[in-house]
Amino acid sequence: METASTGMEAPLIELAGVSKAWPDARGQAVTALDAADLAVRAGEFVCLCGPSGCGKTTVLNLIAGLESPSGGAVRVRGAAVTGPGPDRTVMFQEAALFPWLTVFRNVEFPLEMAGVPADERRSRVERYLRMVHLWRYRDAQPHALSGGMRQRAAMARALVNDPAILLMDEPFAALDAQTRDVLHNELERIWLETGKTVVFVTHNVREAVRLGDRVVIMGTRPGRVKRDLRVSLARPRAAHDRDVASLAGVVERELKIELEKVIREELDDAWSPAGGGVPRDSHRGLGDGI
Amino acid sequence: MFLAILIAAWATASSLGDALLFPSPLDVGRALARGFASGMLPRAIAKSMARLALGYSVSLVLGVSLGCALARVRAVKDTLGLLVLGLQAVPSVCWLPLALLWFGLGETAIQVVVVLGSLLSVAVATESAVHTVPPLLVRAARTMGASGPRLWWRVILPAALPGVLSGARLGWTFAWRSLLAGELLFVSGGIGQVLEFGREFYDMALVLGVMVVIVALGLGSDHLLFGRLERRVRRMWGLDRT
Numbered sequence: 320m321e322t323a324s325t326g327m328e329a330p331l332i333e334l335a336g337v338s339k340a341w342p343d344a345r346g347q348a349v350t351a352l353d354a355a356d357l358a359v360r361a362g363e364f365v366c367l368c369g370p371s372g373c374g375k376t377t378v379l380n381l382i383a384g385l386e387s388p389s390g391g392a393v394r395v396r397g398a399a400v401t402g403p404g405p406d407r408t409v410m411f412q413e414a415a416l417f418p419w420l421t422v423f424r425n426v427e428f429p430l431e432m433a434g435v436p437a438d439e440r441r442s443r444v445e446r447y448l449r450m451v452h453l454w455r456y457r458d459a460q461p462h463a464l465s466g467g468m469r470q471r472a473a474m475a476r477a478l479v480n481d482p483a484i485l486l487m488d489e490p491f492a493a494l495d496a497q498t499r500d501v502l503h504n505e506l507e508r509i510w511l512e513t514g515k516t517v518v519f520v521t522h523n524v525r526e527a528v529r530l531g532d533r534v535v536i537m538g539t540r541p542g543r544v545k546r547d548l549r550v551s552l553a554r555p556r557a558a559h560d561r562d563v564a565s566l567a568g569v570v571e572r573e574l575k576i577e578l579e580k581v582i583r584e585e586l587d588d589a590w591s592p593a594g595g596g597v598p599r600d601s602h603r604g605l606g607d608g609i
Numbered sequence: 610m611f612l613a614i615l616i617a618a619w620a621t622a623s624s625l626g627d628a629l630l631f632p633s634p635l636d637v638g639r640a641l642a643r644g645f646a647s648g649m650l651p652r653a654i655a656k657s658m659a660r661l662a663l664g665y666s667v668s669l670v671l672g673v674s675l676g677c678a679l680a681r682v683r684a685v686k687d688t689l690g691l692l693v694l695g696l697q698a699v700p701s702v703c704w705l706p707l708a709l710l711w712f713g714l715g716e717t718a719i720q721v722v723v724v725l726g727s728l729l730s731v732a733v734a735t736e737s738a739v740h741t742v743p744p745l746l747v748r749a750a751r752t753m754g755a756s757g758p759r760l761w762w763r764v765i766l767p768a769a770l771p772g773v774l775s776g777a778r779l780g781w782t783f784a785w786r787s788l789l790a791g792e793l794l795f796v797s798g799g800i801g802q803v804l805e806f807g808r809e810f811y812d813m814a815l816v817l818g819v820m821v822v823i824v825a826l827g828l829g830s831d832h833l834l835f836g837r838l839e840r841r842v843r844r845m846w847g848l849d850r851t
Contacts, residue, residue, distance in 0.1 A: 383752055403752045415749035418847045419767050428763075432754035462847025476753075 329397060330358035331516050332382055332484065337391035339377050351377045353541030354391070364510060364517045366531035368524060368574065370581045374542025375520045379486050382518060383409045395484070405433055408477040410490040414469035416461040422472050423448070423457040429480045447475040450509060467498035478513065487519045491526070500558055503529055507555050524574060528567045529558050536570065538577045546573055632814040637821065640814035650803065650822065657788060657799035664723030665784045669777060672728045676735020677761065693729055701726030701787035705794065719791035726787030727780035734776020738769035771842055778835040785827060
């Protein structure tokens with residue numbers, strides 16, 4: 320593991336000195352992100368990792384064009400991001416499928432929005448539903464599917480328009496460990512097949528190391544990039560690989576420092592990190608459920 | 610069964626009281642049969658229904674649009690919002706004098722009352738339904754290239770449909786009541802006029818017969834039309850597990 324060096328070629332996604340702040344209920348500015356720099360090259364799988372409030376989801380929303388930066392520049396292929404675009408799709412923690420449409424119609428939706436003709440829509444939906452093993456369930460309504468199946472459908476929907484960039488915001492956080500393992504394997508396989516550029520937000524270090532080419536650790540108050548680590552383990556990987564586990568341990572130590580900072584602030588200095596007692600069961604527990 | 614007991618009770622009560630003011634079920638049945646045979650009742654029902662269909666359609670379109678605007682446009686909420694809440698307190702019959710003065714004793718006045726009677730409840734229900742659309746669905750739709758009118762047609766309105774439908778059901782009831790109130794007033798050719806006609810000719814059996822028709826039509830439309838539609842939508846949207 321070494322600190323990632325920025326390549327010579329122009330990055331596909333670039334954040335330069337980006338900050339994001341908004342007023343809270345009392346009108347005071349809350350800074351989610353402060354002078355954050357990040358560059359992602361085409362085809363890279365980058366995991367953003369950090370405690371709650373480090374602005375990792377904000378980074379994703381900025382790249383997606385769902386939010387605009389308060390300062391600095393967000394660029395994709397050198398052009399400033401002004402809004403959502405067909406070259407970038409997002410997968411959220413919840414599948415966010417439309418409950419009134421069947422699985423097929425849900426996956427078809429982005430193609431309809433893009434004005435793809437009907438017969439081509441059909442063949443593309445079929446291809447991606449088969450890719451995520453959901454073709455049999457094409458006529459089911461989303462509420463009839465399990466959580467894992469819904470995320471598969473969401474994955475097919477995110478891929479169906481063949482975007483260059485796939486943005487993933489803790490897409491597997493709400494799933495049980497076994498389902499998550501399966502979906503990690505599938506995502507890795509699909510990524511190897513399609514060569515997408517992936518930005519993957521997670522608070523789960525093991526997941527980040529399992530999936531990423533790079534793990535970007537973000538700190539909090541204000542949110543900014545702390546460390547940028549390259550993961551050069553062979554693929555395909557598995558969550559229980561010894562290398563993945565030991566590397567996750569290293570990353571976890573880096574993160575713990577940030578985490579303790581958060582806890583100290585939230586608990587008003589009353590909490591002391593005796594014996595490095597990171598509360599494993601808290602919602603921001605690191606590597607839980609693996 | 611319950612209906613049979615009710616009719617039996619009615620028959621007993623009428624045999625004890627004044628047959629002129631409280632006719633028996635049989636008399637009412639005869640009056641209804643006469644009304645249907647002469648074509649007076651079918652004509653009146655058709656006329657009222659056509660009126661209702663027009664007024665209700667207008668109020669649906671306006672109500673849903675107004676509700677969407679209230680939910681999403683701050684300026685509309687700040688200005689019209691209070692007005693809508695205030696006017697909701699006005700029973701639809703109270704619009705009649707105003708409508709009569711403005712539009713004269715005619716078709717327009719009735720339609721205005723029907724529209725005003727149901728518009729606001731549709732608008733208020735739509736507003737709250739749009740408010741409760743999960744923001745995540747809208748964000749997801751935006752990342753898939755939906756924006757503007759397409760975002761509304763394909764995502765926000767379908768997502769809000771179960772709530773809008775409840776409002777539409779309520780609006781239908783209000784429109785129905787407003788219509789009858791309006792029709793009572795003048796030579797309108799509708800069910801309301803038949804009711805008034807019965808009163809003028811002291812034909813209590815006809816009055817009660819028309820009441821039965823009104824109840825039947827109300828129940829029928831509510832259960833058969835809206836009840837089924839709502840159940841179907843709720844099942845499809847995954848809101849009911851059956």
